[in-house]
Amino acid sequence: MPARPLPLEERLAARGVSRRQFLKFCAAMTATLALPSTFTPRIARALNTAERLPVVWLEFQDCAGNTESFLRAESPGVADIVLEQISLEYHETIMAPAGHRAEHSLDAVVEHYPGQYIAIVEGSIPTANGGVYCTIGGRTALSIAERVCSNALATIAVGACAWDGGWPAASPNPTGAVGVRQAVPGLKNLINLPGCPMNVMNLTGVIVHYLTFKQLPVTDEQGRPFFAYGQLIHNNCERRGHFDAGRFVERWGDEGHRLGWCLYKMGCKGPQTLSNCPAIGWNGTSYWPIGAGHGCVGCMSPRFWDTMSPFYERLPNIEGFGVEVTADQLGVIAVGAVAAAGAIHGVASAVRARMQPIAAHDGGETLVEAAERAVHVVEQIAGPVKEAKTTGDETEKAIALGERREEQSRSDGDAPSAS
Secondary structure, three states: OOOOOOOHHHHHHHOOOOHHHHHHHHHHHHHHOOOOHHHHHHHHHHHHHOOOEEEEEEEOEOOOHHHHHHHOOOOOOHHHHHHHHEEEEEEOOOOOOOHHHHHHHHHHHHHHOOOOOEEEEEOEEEOHHHHOOOEEOOEEHHHHHHHHHHOOOEEEEEHHHHHHOOHHHOOOOOOOEEOHHHHOOOOOOEEEEOOOOOOHHHHHHHHHHHHHHOOOOOEOOOOOEHHHHOOEHHHHOOOHHHHHOOOEOOOOOOHHHHOOOEOHHHOOOHHHOEOOHHHHOOOOOOOOOOOOOOOOOOOOOOOHHHHOOOOOOOOOOOOOOOOOOOHHHHHHHHHHHHHHHHHHHHHHHHHHHHHOOOEOOOOOOEOHHHHHHHHHHHHHHHOOOOOOOOOHHHHHHHHHHHHHHHHHHHHHOOOOOOO
């Protein structure tokens, strides 16, 4: 009979990670998942006793930026703890085997652990001409994704490319690059973590959430976890006070830039990008692009290479307003439009959620708590959601209006998703 594996704390101690550091990590995960601090002991207990998850990491049309983000997490910390809790069976960039031996490692996981492993996908998947633009070991990326992801316990698409095609899918998209959801339609238990690259804290949060609660985190209609993509960057930006006061950077390196004023005029897409970047920073620090003096380019947004560029031009004029509208006025109007979109879609979503609560990620068990979380997100963005005293017709109108607004935002890419 095999010996019982050592608790995580003991394994970490052997690697020089103290109990204090472990508990600090658990507290950080609690905050990242937007949970009350009382959940920290529960997360610690779950991680200490959970069995290791088999994981395969697939790389297709990518720059390896997400792998770099993962490997450069603060140390000791995320990388040490996550690598102790998962069994990384296949990852082309860092695995020792090569060639046929490497492919054998992948096949072994799919065959020996059906429905028990996590598939992490990095990079877009070309579909033009049968997918010949990306082949590994004689197999196309498309066929590999179909086989591996279809048999996985869950699939996590990391980065903009794996989410919706990213840079390879930018116009004119000669390889027919798409994200995982388009490449493998109908895939269950898909979590999308957009970003260029994704933030490793969000990837870790998804894994920790599963190990703790034995289910994936609640997501929006695009498969993005609410805990990571439920707030506009603008709402929590450290430069928000300057925006409200009308203090904007006019030129790179000017006095306003040196004083940390708002980057809205310089093309910052924070008012229409959903992400927790301001709250969790990068690589264990409080630093992030806007904090470093560079505007947000909207890399968490759908098709951002096409819809958010030119990156150094401010948000486009809102239809119905002339050229005499100043940037200050337009900023206030744009944010008002964002809040209105959030309120409309949020109320409609709240009504739907309470009539038919959001289902579990696999389409089975319903989660009333998820509906309450959705309402909480709306309240964070657009203020308290009051109980609607409407007739059935008015409720249907509100839902229809929210759906039309959401469809329009996805089609033109100008307005943010307020899910």
